[in-house]
Amino acid sequence: MAANSQFSMAVHVLSMLARSKDENLKSDFLACSVNTNAVVIRRLLGQLNHANLVVSQTGANGGTRLARCPDEISLSEIYKAVDCGGVIALHAKAPSKDCPVGKNIEAVLSCLQREIDKGIEEKLSRYTLQNVFEMVEQGKA
Amino acid sequence: MAANSQFSMAVHVLSMLARSKDENLKSDFLACSVNTNAVVIRRLLGQLNHANLVVSQTGANGGTRLARCPDEISLSEIYKAVDCGGVIALHAKAPSKDCPVGKNIEAVLSCLQREIDKGIEEKLSRYTLQNVFEMVEQGKA
DNA sequence: CTCATTTGTATCAGAAGAAGTTACAGACAG
DNA sequence: CTGTCTGTAACTTCTTCTGATACAAATGAG
Numbered sequence A, B: 001m002a003a004n005s006q007f008s009m010a011v012h013v014l015s016m017l018a019r020s021k022d023e024n025l026k027s028d029f030l031a032c033s034v035n036t037n038a039v040v041i042r043r044l045l046g047q048l049n050h051a052n053l054v055v056s057q058t059g060a061n062g063g064t065r066l067a068r069c070p071d072e073i074s075l076s077e078i079y080k081a082v083d084c085g086g087v088i089a090l091h092a093k094a095p096s097k098d099c100p101v102g103k104n105i106e107a108v109l110s111c112l113q114r115e116i117d118k119g120i121e122e123k124l125s126r127y128t129l130q131n132v133f134e135m136v137e138q139g140k141a
Numbered sequence C: 001c002t003c004a005t006t007t008g009t010a011t012c013a014g015a016a017g018a019a020g021t022t023a024c025a026g027a028c029a030g
Numbered sequence D: 001c002t003g004t005c006t007g008t009a010a011c012t013t014c015t016t017c018t019g020a021t022a023c024a025a026a027t028g029a030g
Helices: A005-019 A027-034 A038-050 A075-081 A100-124 A129-137 B005-019 B027-034 B038-050 B075-081 B100-124 B129-137
Strands: A054-057 A063-066 B054-057 B063-066
Touching: A005 A027, A005 A038, A005 A063, A005 A075, A005 A129, A005 B100, A027 A038, A027 A063, A027 B100, A038 A054, A038 A075, A075 A100, A075 A129, A100 B005, A100 B027, A100 B100, A100 B129, A129 B100, B005 B027, B005 B038, B005 B063, B005 B075, B005 B129, B027 B038, B027 B063, B038 B054, B038 B075, B075 B100, B075 B129
Parallel strands: none
Antiparallel strands: A054 A063, B054 B063
16 A cells, blocks of 8 residues: 555545535545545545645534635645655665765666656646546546 | 665666676675665566566576666666556545545546656656666766 | 576565554534 | 534554565586
């Protein structure tokens, strides 16, 4: 299970919130649709809240709703909100510094990583939550 | 430790092989530079061999060398050779089919995933192993 | 032919990280 | 005040990657 199923969950949850515009949705209800635990959802919502994508409310009749209109939320914002740690993971353990390749490879790779991440965000920024929501509603990708 | 440190290791190892053109390198030696275990390297080389990027030889004086010139190996080939399972992981457990969003979200997400992967591969295909090798040699990314 | 070397795999133990669970304090509507 | 929710902490699985040991098969050297 990769670290970035977070992104999938986030888009799922946000689509649900987009669907019920101004109504507060409860973590329990969301968890049911995503087929996971309510606490997992709350942890995720915490990240989305931190990124100012959603607003939560405690207490009776509490729950969560979008902080903005769905067409003002780009997928790249969602991607950045959940920390899904890049495409290319650098070496787990640092390579040998005694080797001419090992000494420099990390710098080259992290440069490449930045460029790829930039590309992903550029691509994701073309879609809004509204777009996704509409695709889901039409039952067609 | 993400699944795609495989890609980093692969680029590292292939750079080493590019460096010592026609000489067979042993998994033990490579493991030392990458700072990992020889078996891990052999597992990785197995994938690269399967993708026709390297050629291995058993027995005394055995080892591994590139199957092609470094300027004929693009990074996107390396990316595809190691199975680093895409940027967006789909839901771990399938979402609820009773929910209008849960029912369709996976199709939309996997469509998005394909598009992003295509973008990554397009970006990676601009670089060859030769390019990386040169950057490493110059000690500059 | 025999032997030392090296890959290719299988298998298992350990580490790390994510997900699921339980529990409870704090906020808030009625 | 009471019942309902969120936010968070703490703990237990579960899964996946890595590391390690072992050994058969290949192969070059003597």
